[in-house]
Amino acid sequence: MNAMSQSHAPARVFDLPGAQLRMVFGRTLIYLTLVAIAVVQAFPLVWMILTSVKSQREVFGSFLPSRLDFSNFVRVWNAIDLPKHLVNSLYVTTLTVVVVIVVATLAGYVFARFRFRGRDVLFYMFIGAMMIPGQAILIPMFQFLKSIGLLNTLTGLSLSYLGGSVAFAIFLMRSFFLSLPQELGDAGRIDGCTEFGVFRYVYLPLAKPGIATVVIIQSMGTWNEFMFSNTFISSPDSKTIQAALFQAVGRYSTDYTALSSGLMLALVPIVTVYLILQKQFVQGLTAGALKG
Numbered sequence: 001m002n003a004m005s006q007s008h009a010p011a012r013v014f015d016l017p018g019a020q021l022r023m024v025f026g027r028t029l030i031y032l033t034l035v036a037i038a039v040v041q042a043f044p045l046v047w048m049i050l051t052s053v054k055s056q057r058e059v060f061g062s063f064l065p066s067r068l069d070f071s072n073f074v075r076v077w078n079a080i081d082l083p084k085h086l087v088n089s090l091y092v093t094t095l096t097v098v099v100v101i102v103v104a105t106l107a108g109y110v111f112a113r114f115r116f117r118g119r120d121v122l123f124y125m126f127i128g129a130m131m132i133p134g135q136a137i138l139i140p141m142f143q144f145l146k147s148i149g150l151l152n153t154l155t156g157l158s159l160s161y162l163g164g165s166v167a168f169a170i171f172l173m174r175s176f177f178l179s180l181p182q183e184l185g186d187a188g189r190i191d192g193c194t195e196f197g198v199f200r201y202v203y204l205p206l207a208k209p210g211i212a213t214v215v216i217i218q219s220m221g222t223w224n225e226f227m228f229s230n231t232f233i234s235s236p237d238s239k240t241i242q243a244a245l246f247q248a249v250g251r252y253s254t255d256y257t258a259l260s261s262g263l264m265l266a267l268v269p270i271v272t273v274y275l276i277l278q279k280q281f282v283q284g285l286t287a288g289a290l291k292g
Contacts, residue, residue: 052260059256072261076248079258082265084237085244088154090269092229092240093222095158100169100218101211107166108173109199113185123174129167134227137163145232152234160228165221169214176210177203212280216273223270241266 052072054065076082111123141160142151150156180203188198229240239247245262274281 048260048263051256052264054257056255056257069257072257073265076258076262077265080244080248080262082241082244082262085239085241086266086269088238089223089240089242089266092154092158092161093219095155096161096165096222097215097218099158099162100165101214103162103166104169104173104214105204105207105211106199107170109177109203111170111174112177113182123170126167126170130164130171132164134164138227138231141228142231151232152238154233154238157229157232157240158222160232161222161225165218169218172214172217173207173210176207176213180206209280212277216277216281219273220270223266 050063050065051059053068053070055067055069058065111119145151145156145160148156150159184202184206185198188202189195193201224242225240226242226246230243230246233239233243236247245259245266248259248262
């Protein structure tokens with residue numbers, strides 16, 4: 001028995017360094033791949049930040065600016081009346097997010113906690129709406145907004161965002177409510193809560209991470225959307241920030257410094273929202289991924 005143990009012991013000793021070497025090599029390869037992806041993803045943003053404070057002659061001449069030139073921000077701020085377009089985007093984004101949150105929270109709870117005829121069919125119809133590209137509904141939506149008198153209005157633009165946005169938000173909130181224990185609702189009913197009371201006082205406070213996730217994703221999508229806003233809004237005064245910056249491309253066809261400065265200013269509100277809600281955002285994604 002001792003001879004067998006002694007004969008097998010060296011094999012385990014010599015196998016251990018090889019296993020550690022493979023593990024270190026695998027982790028190193030993963031880290032290098034992640035770093036390469038991060039560099040590729042971050043380079044356009046870094047280039048835009050640096051270009052926004054360069055002089056015009058330094059745009060392609062050097063990677064780093066010789067001095068910081070903040071006059072580009074003042075120039076683009078005044079040239080296209082940036083405050084007005086920022087307010088337009090803020091109105092559309094706020095209206096869209098509020099409606100999406102109200103509808104998706106209620107519908108997500110119903111799909112997660114209630115059983116009724118046609119529930120799964122209705123839910124998969126919402127899922128199917130997520131798969132329809134925006135280009136496919138561009139002309140029908142244009143005709144619809146025109147028929148109800150909301151074409152070339154910010155309210156109509158917000159309405160055009162609700163289809164796919166609500167569907168995705170319902171999917172996310174349903175997954176989040178499914179991750180919460182059913183026993184919490186049962187305890188609330190035993191204590192005398194109505195079904196809406198269970199939703200309002202038991203599940204809704206726990207759903208804050210999921211709601212924060214929807215707020216961030218929907219805010220980013222609405223704020224950065226261009227195709228609908230450029231198609232449905234023709235009035236220069238009603239343009240959102242993305243459409244206004246697109247118009248500035250013709251005016252600043254070679255002025256990359258002004259365009260980069262405008263994009264930097266457009267990023268400030270959405271980055272602020274993310275920084276405020278980032279903790280809840282991570283919690284919402286983690287909890288929502290537990291069940292689907």
